Every structure is written in structure tokens, then in C-alpha cells.
Amino acid sequence: MTHVFGATSTTDEVLAGVDLSGKRILVTGASAGLGVETARALVARGADVVGAARDLTKAKKATQGVREAAQASGGSLALIELDLASLASVRAGADRLLADGHPFDIVIANAGVMAPPFGRTADGFETQFGTNHLGHFVLVNRIAGLLGQGGRLVNLASAGHRFANVDLDDPNFERAEYDPWIAYGHSKTANILFAVEFDRRHRDRGVRAAAVHPGGIRTELLRHLSPAEEEALIASINASHAAAGLPPFVFKTIPQGAAASVWAAVVAEADAVGGRYCEDCHVAQVQDGEGLRSGVRPYALDAQRAEALWRKSEELVHEHF
Template sequence: MTKTFGAESTTDQVLDGVDLSGKRILVTGVSAGLGVETARVLAAHGAHVVGAARDLGKAERATQAVWEQARNGGGITLVQLDLASLASVRACADGLVADGRPFDLVIANAGVMATPFGRTADGFETQFGANHLGHFVLINRIAGLLPQGGRLVNLSSAGHRFADVDLDDPNFDHTPYAEFLAYGRSKTANILFAVEFDRRHKARGVRATAVHPGVIRTELARHMSPGALEEAVGQTTWKTIPQGAATSVWAGVVAPAELVGGHYCEDCHVAEVIQQEARGGVRPYAVDPERAKALWAKSEEMVGERFDA
């Protein structure tokens, strides 16, 4: 009998009875919140997690629980990754490729939200640069380490409904900057990247999906004033961190690949495409295959690198 999960399911419930011994999984953003919880539950079920973080000291302290709960050969190795610097991204990717060991799953979990206007080391608007372009370069550079049966899970957000990507002005050179407009663009980009990555790699048995973890109180809101997140999301049901990380591990480990590949998931199920405002679902522009191809081409242009399937 197939188990069904929903909005209140936790990571432990989703992976109950699942043995990940021998699996190798990359998780970005393991210094706090969802990344730590994701690494913890994967290691607790036997996986070896490679955890990427900008601040390795903070990540080492935050992931003590991963080692304490690791079972059946599970554990965690930390690697340095600053998604706001393509030099750091490329150095991280080069190190992983040189190591040569494959990844059964990559969870692109790291991100920033509603930051004041700023630019990355390469001159990109901070949220688009860190949330999308950093992962775009990292994942494409290590794509060859994903074998047949491998998966990519991009953490997006219901915040994608704030905005489509703007391929004419991705860095707000001409558009007035607004924190959630920029966040929405970056989260839509996370979905479109998964859609096109899935199209390019599914013939070799590698699938990609994007997920909304839910609304959770984590360090992600550290740039926001008190009450700003509540105002932005309106009336909603808040999730715990184990509930928030559940959809990531469900989409990456438990759900059939053909079910989630190329789709956007929330509350441990594939979301419906919605045309108007609703509590859940995904906007049509975020899963538009032609829009995904256009974003891919624009992203290659911005980072100065071409990536073939």
C-alpha cells in the first residue's frame, strides 16, 4: 500500500522505513533551518550528505545533530560554497568533479529572501544571482555526477507568484527595486531551471523538480522587519522546520521520478497549475517550457558559460 503524505507530514514520517545506505546526496545551505533538517534526516537513514555552506564554521556547529543521529554509515562532509560568487561556485564544482564520486540526489536548498538591493561579486542582483545563477552554474557543472536514476530538487517558493522572471532587466538596472518582486523573480527562475534541466536530462534517466517547502520561520527572513513576512504571506498555516523539509525529501527520494519530473511540488504532492490567485498551486509562467528555454539561454549569457545536455 502506497503511503500518502500532506502539509503536516514531517521528514521522519516521509522517510519512515526508507534505507538510504550507500546513497550520496548534495545539499546546499546546511548552516541553518531547512538545510540542516534535510541533512539530518537523510543521514539518519544512512545517506552520506555533502553539505555546502558559505560559512563553514557556522555549518559545522549547526550540523552536530546530523552526526549525532546518523545511522547505517550515514554522515556529513562539508564543502565551502558562496552562491553570490561565481568564483566560489566554480571552485566548489571543480572540487566535486575532481573527486569524481557520483550524487544520487542534489537538493538546491540554499537561498536568500527579501534582501535590500545589492549585487553579488559578479554584479548580479543579489536574489537572482544567489538563488538562481549560483545554483545554475553549480548544478550544470556537476551534472555529469548525476547517474541514471539521479534527481535534482530545486527549492522554490509560493513566492514565485509575486513575479515572473524579467529577461530584459534581470538585474533591476531599469526597474524600480522591490524586495519581494526580486524574490518572486528568483523563485520563478528556480522552477523554470528545473523544468529545462529535466527536459535536457530525462533521456538519460535524470529528473528534476522544484518544491515549495511552505511558510516557515527560519533565518531566511532575517532581512525583513518584524511582521513583514506575516504581511507578505497573509493568512496561512505555518509549518515547522521538519514539516517544511518534508516535500524536499519526498520529491527527492520517495515520489516516483516520472510523477515529479519537470513539475512543481508542495505539501508532498504535485501542485496544480493555477490561472488566478489561490492558496496553493503554480503559476503557468513558472512551468512554461518555452519560458524555461529562454531563461536558460539568458542565464548562460549572464554567466558567460554554455551547458549542453
């Protein structure tokens, strides 16, 4: 009998009875929040996890519990230094993984930043687009050959993709006035479109890709929001919920948020989630309309837009895949 999971399901509930011994999984952002919990849940089932993090000292402290879970289960955790806001760092990290040569069964592109003040990455890209999308674009494509038959890519996206479609004409806010939420929307839509196009390019060789929205969770992702800004954001979500006849917004716990990632990576059928956007441990319905509600905007799954983003991303990073 197939288990039905939902918004309150946790990582341990989703992975109950699952044996991941021998599976090798890359998780970016393994120094806090969802990344740490994702790694813990996977190694607790025997997986060998490689955690990528910008700050290795911080990651080592944050993953003490992950190493303890790995020791108890027979899994393992290894950490690599990788700063998604620097393509030199991304390429160096990818080169180390390629030189190592060990294949991956799953890549979970978890790391990200949300609504910071305007800034640019080491390569001159707007911070959110450069970190959330382009850093992962280069990393995943460089190591794509390490994903073999049955492999899977999971991109962490967000309901925030509903703030804005990706802007292929001005992705770095060189002309438009910067708005942190519009920029976040650009990057999160890009995460979904990247999964759509990666899935199209690799599904014939048995590798699939999906995007997931983990839900609203109190993690370091909120560090750029003041209490007043957080309150205003929740009020806007609740207003759209009320208009749609939905209950008020409730924060998820970290294990509930990370459940979406492990569900899409391990439990869901590949054909069901390939090229799709998922939330609350199910494939989301296409849903247009204003406000932050459940579902995915049509533009985020548009195949032509996904291909155009791929080409634009290659142009920006000066690398073809």
C-alpha cells in the first residue's frame, strides 16, 4: 500500500522502512537548517552523504548529530568546501568530485539565500540569482556525468516563485530597480525551470529532476528579514489564504520542511515527479492567480522558457553543457 504524506509529514516518517545503504547523495547547504536535517535523515538510513558548505568550520559544528547518526547506521558524512556565490569555488568543488570519480545517486540542491539587500556575487551576478540558480547550474551540470541510471536531481525552489517569472533580459538588475522579493522570485522560478530542462535533457538516460517547495520554516534563510518584514510577509500570505478559503499560514518544523526533499529524492516515483514542482510531499497543481498560495505558476513549468533560461545561463557563466 502506498503511503500518503502531507504538509506535516517529517523526514523520519517519509523515510520509515527505507534502506539507503550504498546510496551516495550530495546535499548543498549542509551547515544549517534543512541541509543538516536532510543529511541526518539520509545517513540515518545508511546513505553516504557528501555535504557541501561555504564555511567548513560552521558545517563541522552543525553536523555533529549527522555524524552520530551515520555512526549508528553504517552511513557516512563527508564535507566539501563550496561557495555558490563564487564560480571559481563551484568549479573547484566540482573538479574535486570529478577527480574522486565516485558516482552519485542523488543531488539535492538545497542551499540558498532569501531577500538580502542588493549585492553581487564574486562574478558580478545579483546575489540571489547568482547563488540560488547560477551556482547550482554550474555545479550540477559539471558533475552530471556522475549521476547514472536511476539518478535524481532535486532543486529546492519555493512558493516565492510566484513573486516573479525569471527576467532573461535583466537578470542582474542592471536596469530595473532592485526589489529583494522580485529577485527572490526570479531565482526560485529559475530553480524550477532548471529542473524542467535538466529533466528533459537527461531522462532518456534514466536521470530525472524535480523541484520542491519545502514550506515556510524558521531557518537562517530568514536572517535578512526584520521582525516587521516577517510580520508583513505572513500577513500578505494570510490575506491570500483567506481570499482562497484556506486556513492561516503555519510555520513548518525543520523535519517537516526537509521531508519534501527526501520524499522527492527517494520515495516518489521518478515518472511522477520528473520535470515537476512538488510541495507537501505531492506533485503540485498548476495554479495561476495573485498571492502566495499553493500550486505552481504556469510560467515556472514552461518548457520553452526553461530552454531559454538554460541558454542564458550558459551565456552568463561562459560555459556550455
